[in-house]
């Protein structure tokens with residue numbers, strides 16, 4: 001199985017990040033075509049394509065676009081979620097760095113179809129190089145008349161800005177992102193059905209469209225070639241291609257663009273196979289999604305439905321492979337430390353629960369595990385999942401639950417023998433590497 005390069009077709013062309021080279025390879029034809037169409041016709045092409053959001057949830061893109069009100073008594077906004085905080089995922093930063101005009105073009109098309117006049121690319125603070133590349137692309141697009149006033153002479157105005165975040169996982173959650181963009185604390189807001197949808201009342205209480213970098217990058221191709229063309233790729237309900245960031249114990253880590261529905265093991269093959277041992281497990285969609293043991297990897301296909309049927313998720317496409325020298329309990333200890341650190345503290349189940357999970361796992365990995373700790377961990381997961389204010393809480397519980405379900409004997413071994421079942425090298429990091437906020441309190 002080869003890669004199916006749609007977004008990445010020209011990624012290796014020298015200078016493709018410049019507007020001249022991007023245009024020479026067909027760039028901005030999607031926008032040129034879009035502005036000759038009725039706005040609704042563009043949304044209809046996106047609908048026909050079957051494109052689903054690439055930020056993690058796989059929500060049908062056209063439904064959001066279509067939900068933006070048609071009246072323009074308020075300014076409409078288009079936002080790109082370029083926070084990319086999910087551990088294991090590094091596709092958006094590469095897209096922005098190497099193909100920044102594809103994002104600019106996709107957002108301009110989104111602006112045209114949703115009657116937006118302003119757009120923001122909200123970029124994680126650490127992605128300085130990507131932000132510089134996008135800024136440069138925006139300047140070039142203004143100079144060529146693809147942004148600004150009266151775009152392509154069609155009476156469409158659209159301004160695009162880069163806004164840098166400060167490096168917070170929670171600010172990738174769309175309502176927290178909007179708060180952060182408006183200069184407020186990066187915490188989530190009430191969502192539908194308890195609060196308004198962003199498409200009705202988002203930033204500055206105005207209609208707001210939020211999509212992921214990769215989602216916008218697909219749009220120029222869909223408009224240029226038609227929704228039906230795009231829908232021929234992928235599976236019945238998961239259309240097109242998807243970027244997967246492959247990392248962990250593989251020979252050739254990196255970003256790979258594959259057709260939706262590609263078997264997980266073929267992605268492993270593309271990445272040069274497992275290194276340093278035999279395959280033990282895979283986390284296919286970023287650290288929030290359930291882990292898959294090696295013996296089940298062969299039954300996982302990388303589309304939304306097949307992954308769910310196999311008990312995991314495509315998520316953001318951060319695909320991590322682990323060899324048999326990996327200690328799953330230590331892996332979960334590290335994962336839980338991340339969530340405890342990133343919890344914004346707004347709601348009790350997540351604020352307290354994520355810290356408890358980390359402290360218990362740290363206790364186990366420090367040789368102080370107690371009988372009953374596994375049940376305690378599962379109980380805390382139940383208290384967090386579905387009871388938290390936003391998705392971060394759920395995301396903190398899912399990996400722990402799945403690890404206990406699939407590798408319970410490793411947790412039991414740690415508790416009973418006070419050491420790793422994998423080998424003497426599997427030890428937790430030295431204490432100074434642990435976040436002082438999370439230090440172990442005596443049991």
Ligand SMILES: Cc1cc2nc3c(=O)[nH]c(=O)nc-3n(C[C@H](O)[C@H](O)[C@H](O)COP(=O)(O)O)c2cc1C
Pocket residue numbers: 052053054055056057058059061081082083084085086169170171172173174175210211212213215390391392395
């Ligand atoms: C804790 C948390 C972090 C998130 N981080 C990101 C992120 O970094 N990038 C992203 O595109 N979506 C992220 N999301 C999903 C967004 O809330 C939202 O669904 C997405 O930006 C919508 O774009 P899409 O429909 O194109 O996928 C996150 C969600 C949660 C709950």
Ligand code: SF4
Pocket residue numbers: 170188342343344345346347348350351388389390391392393394
């Ligand atoms: S689940 Fe609650 S504490 Fe956790 S990040 Fe969301 S709002 Fe903040």
